[in-house]
Amino acid sequence: MKSAKTKQLWKNVILYVVKILVALIMFLPIIWIITGGFKTLTEFTTSSNIVPKKVTFENFIYIFKNSNIWLYTRNTVLLMGGTTAGTLISSSLVAYPLARMEFRGKNLIFSIIIATMMIPNIALIIPQYIMFGKLGWLDSLFPMIIPAFFAYPYNVFLFRQYFRSIPKELDESATIDGCNKMQIFFKVLAPLSKPTYATIAVLSCVFWWNELTQPVFYINSDQWRTLTIALMTSYMYTSGNAFVINWPSIMAAATLMIVPPMVLYFCGNQFLVGGIKTSGLKG
Incomplete structure (x- = not known):
């Protein structure tokens, strides 16, 4: 023994x-x-x-004294908040009828939405750039925030799977009490789906906090520069004929950028794990 x-x-x-x-x-x-x-x-x-x-x-002192870090932080928070709010609202509303209503072509529509996940985002950059340029949205946060209000496929999938795991008897009871379809969504499904809302919010916030590709394409001026662009460009200078990259300042800025996503993750960890697990309970 x-x-x-x-x-x-x-x-x-x-x-x-x-x-x-x-x-x-x-x-x-x-x-x-x-x-x-x-x-x-x-x-x-x-x-x-x-x-x-x-x-x-x-x-760290150099960062706060010699760069517009508060401006870049404000822009990043606006970008993160706008896109997160947009995807939470739109993705849940798109997923609701796909999960709780019966209509012709429902499965086909859902299949098409999921199929769009196969298209790499980078492949859409050029046509989107041309379109947003004609709309006059370049050098602003609009090209990144506005599309979020048209639902992201992966988030639609998560919401749909979670909505399907909620018993339909709750919808029937709410209907008997006089609720219409939208009241059922806002008074029954949305309150019960807090784990999925929290999961998608955390994933979206972390993604847009760290996103570089789209801000680089759409933002040209310092007025709307985000932290990731600043991290790439703000700590380079010329000394005589030499081009110097201030690596320690970049590392210090990167250290400061690591903190918010880590705090957000630890605060929403229980929702993150629970939301993803329960979203796959019912196919």
Whole structure:
């Protein structure tokens, strides 16, 4: 008996050691970014040590003193908030009839919506750029916020699957009480679907907080620049004939950008896992 317990103990110890080593390997790039923000430019370019020899906060001070970080943060929050609100409203409204109503062609419509997920977003950039240019929306947040109000296929799928897992008897009871279709949605389904709303909100916020491709295409001026564009362009300068990239300041800015998504994830972790799990309960 003792021998079996000892073997199990050693197995657990080895398992946890392996897990810790894998976690360290996975987090090594993040650790390198965080520690790089506390190095001087000279040390960063001449030393490969992860731990800085001399800790300095100059890079963080430089960010707040020499860049419009508050303006970039405001733009990023507006982009994140607008797109998240748009996709929550539109995707849930599109998914509602596909999940709870019976009409001809319902499955075909849903299949077409899911099929659009096969089209890479990058393939749509050029035609969208031309279209938004004719509308006069370039160099603004409109080309990214407005499409969110026309529903994203993956979010429609998540909402539909969750709505289908809710008993239809609730709809019938609400109908007997005098509710119409929209009242059923707002008073019955939406309150019961908080995990899915929270899941999609977290995923959308993290995506748009980190998004670079679309802002680079659509935004030209500093007025609407987001944090990801600033991270790419704001910490480069010329010194004589040399072009210098201030890597420690970039690392410091990246460290600051890591914090909000991490906080958001830890706050919504229980909804994130639960929402995705329950969205696949009923096909």
